[in-house]
Amino acid sequence: MLLKRSRDIESWDLPHIENPFFARAHVERAFFNCYASDLRGIDEVLRDEFHSFSSLNRDRRTLDRLLNLLEYGRVFLIHEMGAKPFSPVVRQEEDGPDKSRWVVSLSNNYLFARSSLEWIVQGLNNSHTGGHAQKPPSLLDEVVGGAKEIINQLGRRTAASLSESMGMRYVEKETGREIDLNKEAKDLLPPSNADQELGAQIVRDNRATAAMVSMVMALSSKFRSVVRNPEEFAADLKKALTHAKSESEALGEAGLEQAKRRLGYKTDPRFVKRYHGPDDMSKKEGKLAELEAKGNKTDSKAVATNTNGERQSSRLKNKRRARLMTENKAKKIDIPSNRQGGPYTQEEIDLWQDILNRDGRKQHISIHTNTETGMVRVYARDHDGIISKTLDEFKMENFNEKKKAIGEAFKK
Secondary structure, X not given: OEEEEHHHOOHHHHHHEXXXXXXXXHHHHHHHOHHHOOOEOHHHHHHHHOOOOOOOOOOHHXXXXXXXXXXXXXXXXXXXXXXXXXXXOEEEEEOXXXXXEEEEOOOHHHHHHHHHHHHHHHHHHHHHOOOOOOOOOOHHHXXXXXXXXXXXXXXXXXXXXXXXXXXXXXXXXXXOOEOOHHHHOOOOOOXXXXXXXXXXXXXXXXXXXXXXXXXXXXXXXXXXXXXXXXXXXXXXXXXXXXXXXXXXXXXXXXXXXXXXXXXXXXXXXXXXXXXXXXXXXXXXXXXXXXXXXXXXXXXXXXXXXXXXXXXXXOHHHHHHHHHHHHHOHHHHXXXXXXXXXXXXXXXXXXXXXXXXXXXXXXXXEXXXXXXOOOEEEXXXXXXXXXXXXXXXXXXXXXHHHHHHHHHHHOOO
């Protein structure tokens, strides 16, 4: 058996490719027992994909990175000539007299591995019929296209909710047909090439979430070779792409997530992020804290002030928000809504009732990320929203990779 990179697959390899599900077991056994295994090519793949790899690096973390390459179709396990895979993923079909073509039979459970195989097969089919093999799609572009589609979906829902709240109707000028902004609002970030369009279509066809897209972005080999703690990278990226409306806001959200981990805060399960509300409501040792995320090109420490002169992260601002939620929004519990966060829940209102019972008193923290340098500074604020002390200061982990990924997602 041989572990082979997708770009090196030849036509004679196709009927011998093992399903990634079953290939995983072979790779796991061979990884820690290389001298007693007949599986070749592991070291070569690792050196090519992870340039810092040395033959001494056979630990669980490196194995997980290798298994992710297998799952996402960057590498495949090939059986020797004469041996059959337990679950073949490519078969040959008749295509007219004296003609045949390769067809991918891998299920959509391995969506990106299937996509990789389809491009390999398409190129080989074309080359056999006098055409030219096509360049495989860019996984990064596919993921960026998927991220853009998620942002576009959020934008359409936002447009629809604003229209609903203001009692506005949009109609088609030529026909008078009413336009459903949930489906037909203009994309904020249209795909800029065919690979991005493919990624957007994958999201539409499979109802993918930001979690899936960000995880794929984190696991693609371009990022895996340089990213430390890829699971945390993916989680941060999910938060950044879900609600942020700009690159700076997204980086600010990513800084907030890293600050929470460093300081030991965990989001209260009752909290739902909504427009005009706080960025996070977390707990540590049973104490509630409101967190605000800021992203700026400078080392700014400022927070916004409302028309009543109340700063974000202040007692009065939060007391006002708690009154709004418990008196007005409580009437809308479980009523379907296109607004960010969906329908209001009883648990969410209970959280704000706790805040109201405390007269808005709780810990207030602001997290400020410099989007040029990646420095993150965390400040505790008093009941007036004024900085009382510095809680932490650090350089955002994987800042350059995170900034690049977020920048691509917001590129127009």
